[in-house]
Amino acid sequence: MNFLRVVLVSIILFSSGCLGQGEGDLDFLGIEYRDPPEAPNFVLFDQNGEVFELSDHEGKVIVVAFVYTACPDICLIISSSLDYVDKNLGDKSDDVVIISVTIDPARDTISHLSEWTQNRGYEWYHLTGPVSTLQQTYRSWNVIIDNEHISASEPPESGLNRLVLLYPDNSSSILEQNGLGMNGSDFISDAILEYNITSDLGDGPNSSGTIGGWTSNDEWDWVLHYWDSDSEIWVESQESSSSIMMDSETHLAWISSNSNTSMAPPGKDCNGHGWIMGSGSTAHCMCDEGYERADSDWLSCKMIGSMDDNSTDYQDPHHESLGEYEVGHSTTTFIVGKEMRKRVAYSGIFWNADEFLQDVITLVNE
Incomplete structure (x- = not known):
């Protein structure tokens, strides 16, 4: 069965007047907006079926991420980092709202998000809603959905x-x-x-x-x-x-x-112990449990501990510096200030959760 498959690309303009070193007294570790734009309002549903309106939380610091539960790697890393932030807010927890907005409403239904968050112990808001409403939300937040990339973001059907x-x-x-x-x-x-x-x-x-x-x-x-x-x-x-x-x-x-x-392409991908994600120069194996990708060969999966690879030329296929891959398979996580304006952005997945937490607390104390 074919599912609608989408993946997120968040666009942030790094040109003059958009992002860069701010002129205020606050010192942020992420990328600060010089002229903080308004955070567009939206009305969606959380994992409990309750209506969630962004503007209802004015006066609090709001973290906004665009992810989806079927994502095999990037979104899981972001969600793990958000979980760390959520669990380490201490006495600031009442002043912070964390939101994950799905980019895959076909599969991320209310019931699925409820089960998914319970299984992982995630306690912040996970939002979904009608496709038309979500599409308007993506547009207003400058989020682009890359259908072609996500089509390679799930394991293929078994038994083929x-x-x-x-x-x-x-x-x-x-x-x-x-x-x-x-x-x-x-x-x-x-x-x-x-x-x-x-x-x-x-x-x-x-x-x-x-x-x-x-x-x-x-x-x-x-x-x-x-x-x-x-x-x-x-x-x-x-x-x-x-x-x-x-x-x-x-x-x-x-x-x-x-x-x-x-x-000739192999008869079985990833030595029969995984599946290929991505295409072209960014293709890489997602290895089964107990196996890992060889440092010098992204298209192989070997048993953990069985490799002796001393290559010095290795670059992880998820690294931000890989250009086209990062554009097609990454995201931006926003920190919105109490006045409902975007204040700080963290691009990709290679950001430090402690630094992110520090920026959140800085805005709480503003």
Whole structure:
């Protein structure tokens, strides 16, 4: 089942007159607004089904974050930091309101937010509401929803078999389909039909014919391969596709004989112990419990403690300095002053929760 998938990009203008060192007497650790803009009002529902209106909390310091519960990493880090702030306000707790606004109303319903916050012990407001109301809230707070990025932000459906096509120019396609119980020939036919790829090919193991825009000739043909999970490589098949029975671990590939087989995408992502999030240069594995990403290879998952990787060139794919990745997969958390104006912003996830807490308390004491 396909769900509406969205991810957040918050835009803050760092140009002159928007953000920078303020002119007041207060000393903030986050990014201070030079001319604090008004915090736009909104009316939504909290995890208990109660109406929440932002303007009702004028006179208190308000923390506003835009997150969603299905987010596998970024939002979880932000929520964990907010939980730390919430639990360390001490005698200032009555003067501070913390708000998490969902960017995924299709899944973040009132009942889901109620269960989710209870399971994690989160006691601050988690807000949702009608799509039209939330869209207006995003616009007024300069929040952009990036549908393409979030489409890669959840684990893929389980139980899918993979068909890889590697063409003579070493470009490739990945087709995924549930082929359990089918023979390989029927699985290949169904997958190619589902992905609307033209094909006129025998069932191998070596076949002449056409896949996509590529037709074999006297110099090359199509060679059937299967994925060897133990060695994690594609192995040339010695039998036709119709003789192969598909189980949950069967993955096949048609590879042109004049291509570089090492360029074929793997039969299973992340060594079979995770799933890939993101795409292109920012793609990286989200590893299963008990496994971790190798420092020098974002697309692998190894058992924790089994690696001896001394690479000095490693950059975490969640690091803010990675440009396009940070833009497509990050957020801004706002601190609103008692006068209902945005005063401080923390961009991304690599901010210190103690420094954030200090800025909140500074505004409480203002």
